[in-house]
Amino acid sequence: MGEKEEAAPVLLQCLESGRVDVICSILSQMKNQADFHAQVDKLCCKEGTLLHKAVWLDAADSVAALLSGGVNPCVQNSEGKTAYQCCQSEGVRLSFVREALQSINLHKTERLCQLIRAGVPVDSVDTPDTKNTLLNWAADFATPEVVKALLTNGANVDLANFKEETPLHTAVIKANAEVVKILLSAGANPSLKTKKGQDAFALAETHSPALLSLLSMDQIARDVRHHRSVDDMDDRMSLISCTETLNTQILNDSIKYEKYIEGEIDSWTDLLWPQPKLISIKHQSPRNFEFPKDGKLKVYFDDCSSANPRQVMQIIELSKPLLVSVGVDIEYRGHRLADHETSALEGKVTCGVFEDGRPSGSYTLTIDAIRGVEVVGSDYAGIRHAFATFVQIVRLHKYALHKNVGHSNGVSTSVPSSPNGNASGDHSLLNGNSASKHLPDICADGTIKELTIRDQPDRAFRAVYQDFSGCRILNPDTILKLATRLSSCKANYLFVNFEVRTTDRYQLPYTNRELFHMMQVCQELFITFVPSIDTQSNYLEGDQARTIIDQFLDDFPLCKVVHFGPNLASFLISDRKLLTSIQRRVPRIYLSTHVDEKNGPLLSTLPPFVTLCVEGTWPFEVEKYVSPRVSVVIKFSTGDDGYLCASPESVAKKALLAAKLSDRQTVLGSMVCDLSTGCEAMPPSLSYMSLLASVGVAFNGSTDMKKYAFLLPVIAAHHMLLDGDMVSLFEQVQTLGKVEHQLTKYAYGYWKPNSSSSPNADISSGSETTLFGMSANKKMPISVFVEMILNPENMNMERLTPVVFKKARIELKRTTSALDATSKLLPYSYDLALVLEEIRLVTELMVLVSKLGQYMCVYGSQPIDRKKSFEEGLPYSPGRVGVINLPPAIRTDLANTMLRVRGQFQHVWLSRSIPSTLQNALKMFDNLFRALLPHDLQEMGKQLL
Structure with a gap:
């Protein structure tokens, strides 16, 4: 076929003449074309689409060929009917069922759901003789995701085949523990028997004894469920089950995550954020580090270090307010003395910068009962990160001590657990009165066990993007408070985006003094302030674009980095002369753009001083179109487009995807974007958990978000609100999203x-x-x-x-x-x-x-x-x-x-x-x-x- 030739008329002729071979050949050639679905799924005849025509002709082979070729079965004709709803014979209906079975065999979950939405019964059987349902096939041949999709669409979990074997029997015979667990959680009855009189327990004894414990636990759970709840009718009418957390079915792949659903943690170190790479605690040490009785930490500077003491003091001063708020002050003593390491002085803190070959921001933090606290950074950023971690440790121990004192005095200061059964997990463990209960392994007397932390960032780019293109423009005080909190969690870039309307006079919402102050504070926090600009439209003249860019750069004369949004970026990508002239004023330029096969060649020739900012999606096809010589940053939004609140599932999924995509060699890091347009102009506190999740995985890509997704409320309470008792606030944010x-x-x-x-x-x-x-x-x-x-x-x-x-x-x-x-x-x-x-x-x-x-x-x-x-x-x-x-x-x-x-x-x-x-x-x-x-x-x- 020629490139410009319409496929629909040719395929219609093939349908009428019964040329199935030609249909298969044409569809195979067209499959990778961008307009494939536009050609084969359009209404091209009075019956509707090509698939409607094949159904009307009662041509089962043609229907099978079209479905196998990838046509969309969900398209409706002028009467509002899909092709399946127009079927008149069992033979044609069987073609749809066979396509569903093929989708199951090939693990094509989306295709299977598409067929079900088109009208194919979710409990269809392969043949009248064997009576194997789609779920039976999935239990035998497919992945857990396919099984979940069928159950989600209403498949009967206990429908048996000709041998009276249910999907659970099939999964037990196949020894597929994941599928067995999914079926049991969906209500599968393990007591049903096959024609041979064997139930799931008997089959497990023969084929997979390891499943017996799983089946037994399900039976116990069933017995417990049969007891009447003492909750009132309103409690039983909840839209989301009180036992559901985050999206419980996602954890069916491993029972090791089940305890985190209830808010349990392995150790108090789970609440450090981002999670350090290495934490070594001396549990058997006879002594612990004790806070000085006068409440003052004595800071010394290592005389072997090349660090400037004044600059180290400025870094420590950033953390001082967080320490003072829990009763710990700082006193500077100068360079350490000869007997420093053996001195009995309480509360010693020794700081130094030593370049040991590790990346910028790396540090080692040692807490010893005799030698005190030793903070070693590979550079000043490492000192900042080390002290941020040390402050988190101090605050957690002071929080635990406060809880223990309140408990010993018979006073409860904890926030009550959520009346909805802790929709985000039972954080009563984290809010309870016993420190040993809600912070395992922590010392009840407020001392710190001897430990060593070695840490370094996985990615040099860990950005937060504040969008002020819509109606929400945060005041400078709010921006700086947010930057301070995120700096403590080791974010190192802050993008502030403005939008200029080409019909209005150029003007930023802040004064030059406010902009300079924000840049200065960010510099002290070891955060690179990146001004960003875009226009509301890409329809602008070259001179107009140059004028806007020049005015914008004039407002930020000291900036070494700048970012341009999609509309201005498209202009700069095509005008390399203007791009080069901007680089003379700003060494590093970030461009946000969409990548596809059309602009891929042009993007591949961008100069080295340009970094692309692209949306983080899966599959990630940027490498397919853009040369690996171009550096890339992936972007994620804090919320869900078109929603007031982000769901806990999407927050965790974006963090997981960020960690997965950051492994690519061309990806420098990730950027989490807090948008301000439309319904997304919600209060910034709703995005705190998203910000923390993204920054956390950018610093430590090995962070297990399957675990920490459940701990985000308590992490946000400790590190964004600085109050561990406020966990309930973020639990309710998760409930709103659900x-x-x-x-x-x-x-x-x-x-x-x-x-x-x-x-x-x-x-x-x-x-x-x-x-x-x-x-x-x-x-x-x-x-x-x-x-x-x-x-x-x-x-x-x-x-x-x-x-x-x-x-x-x-x-x-x-x-x-x-x-x-x-x-x-x-x-x-x-x-x-x-x-x-x-x-x-x-x-x-x-x-x-x-x-x-x-x-x-x-x-x-x-x-x-x-x-x-x-x-x-x-x-x-x-x-x-x-x-x-x-x-x-x-x-x-x-x-x-x-x-x-x-x-x-x-x-x-x-x-x-x-x-x-x-x-x-x-x-x-x-x-x-x-x-x-x-x-x-x-x-x-x-x-x-």
Whole structure:
């Protein structure tokens, strides 16, 4: 076929003439073309697509050829039917089933789910004689991910074949422990027997005795579940199970992670962040390091070191406020004395810089009962990192001592566990009264066991990107506080991005004095301040672009690094003369751009002073199009596009992907981006866990995020809020993300909650997109909460019911109760109170939207003309509703609540952002308020806003 020749007419002729061989040949040639699906999946005849035509012809072989060639079975014809829904004979239906079986054999999870969405029954059998279901085949031949996908789509876990063998029997015979565990967690009954009278236990004794313990534990769990819960009905109606944490099914691959689900840790050192490469603790040492009785650490400078004592003092002063807040002060004594190592002086701290060949930022930290504390860095950055780690150790021990003192006095200072059963794991172990219980291996008397830490960064680039292109522009004080916290967690780049509108006069939101102060503080924190700029459009003239860039560089005369966003980057990539002229002023240039086969050759010739910033996706195809001579930085967002809150699963998945992609030779490191556009303009505290996860794996790529994903709330509490008792705040942030994502998955048919009245209710089978499976990124729909805020007049509520929204409200009210309990124990701290109010604000907004959704399901009914589905492959149904049909009293009540939430938002916003951005930020709330307000109250509403 010629390159310009349309494939559809030729394939239609082949279908009508029965030339299956030609169909296979054409599809094989076209498969790698970029417009493959556009050609073979379009509506090309009165029946619909090519696949519809083959079904109408009742040509089973042609159907099989098209499916094998990769056509999309989810496309609907003009009647809204997929090809499978048009099948008239069993032979043609069998072609679809065989394609599903082939997908199982080849472990093509996405293709299998696509066929199921097209209408292929999830419990289809291979032949009427053998009666092996898709799940039976998956248990025999496929991976655990395929099994999870079938269960997620509603496969009957106990449906037996002709031999009365269930999928569990098959998995036991194959000795596949992972699949057995998945099936058991989905409710598979191990007591069912085959035709030979053997149950799962008998089969395990014969084929795989190692599985007997797993089957026995499941039986015990079943017995426990049959006991009635003492919780009330609301507790049993939760949208997310109280036993679900993060996405429990992701841990079915190894039982070693199960204890972390409940918040348990192996040692107090698990709370150091980023995790050091080597920690050696002398557990059998007769003496421990004791804090001096006068509360002052005596700092000495190693006289053999080439370090400037004044500069080392400046580094230590950065950590001093964190030590003073826990009752430890610092006193500088000068160079060490001759008898320094044997002196009985308490609280000795010796510092020195020695270049030993390790990368910049490397350090060794030794804590000895006699010699005191020894801090050795490969450079000044190493000293900074060493002291940051030492401060974390001191604060954890002081926190444990405080807990023990409170416990011995009979006083509890811990935050109560979350009323929703600790949705992010039972951190009562971390909040409890016993130090030995919540911080294992830590000394109860406040002393520190002798230890040595050797550490060095895996990546020299560990960046945080603050985006001020939208309505959120943080004030300088907030930026510097964030930079200080992240510097303690060893981030070393801070990108601050501005957007210039070509129709407006060039002006940055900060004064030159504020910009200079931010750069100066970042330099002291060993963070490289990187100014970033972009335009709102790539339609600009060359002279206009040069003028904007020159004005921007004039505002940062001392900067040695600069970043340009996608629109300006596309201009600079094509104009090498301008790019070179910029390099004369700024030695290092970062360009954010999209990489594909079209611009790959041009990007491959970029000069060495340019580093590309690309989105971190899987599969990572940058190396496929760009020469390895070009350095690359991978970018990840802190949130999920189109959502108010990030889900715990996506936070962990992005951190895992960052660690995996950072192993590439061309990748210098990773950048985590806190965006400020649209619904992503949420309070910055919601992104703290994402920031920590990304920075942590950038410093130590071997960090096991399957473990630390569950510990992020307590890590964020200790290192971002500096208060280990505030774990509950971040647990509730995780709960908000779960509720939003679970309800959205349910709305679009990706997830279906179990009946709350069942004693076996459990959603551990979760979603089809696994957290740790590195599958291709799947475009998810916009959040139901966000869509309802932005477009309450025309919502697709086809799959949603009042009960679903009620369950969401129940979960959110539990979060509100947990926040109320935390507020009663909140110390006098403006920063902590602000974070609490930010989380409470988002919670109340989601409660309001859930209440609105519940009412819309009950009252709303607005028939409209048929429109396309939000995404190809999902069937359309005209189940749309709007607020206009709600009773006036309900609308007024909701509008009053919206007005109260709006007032809270104003307070929180002005505490973090510059005042001039408030009006744009309020538009989202004002639009919803106007939509909720009845028509006769609109004039009054204008006066209230």
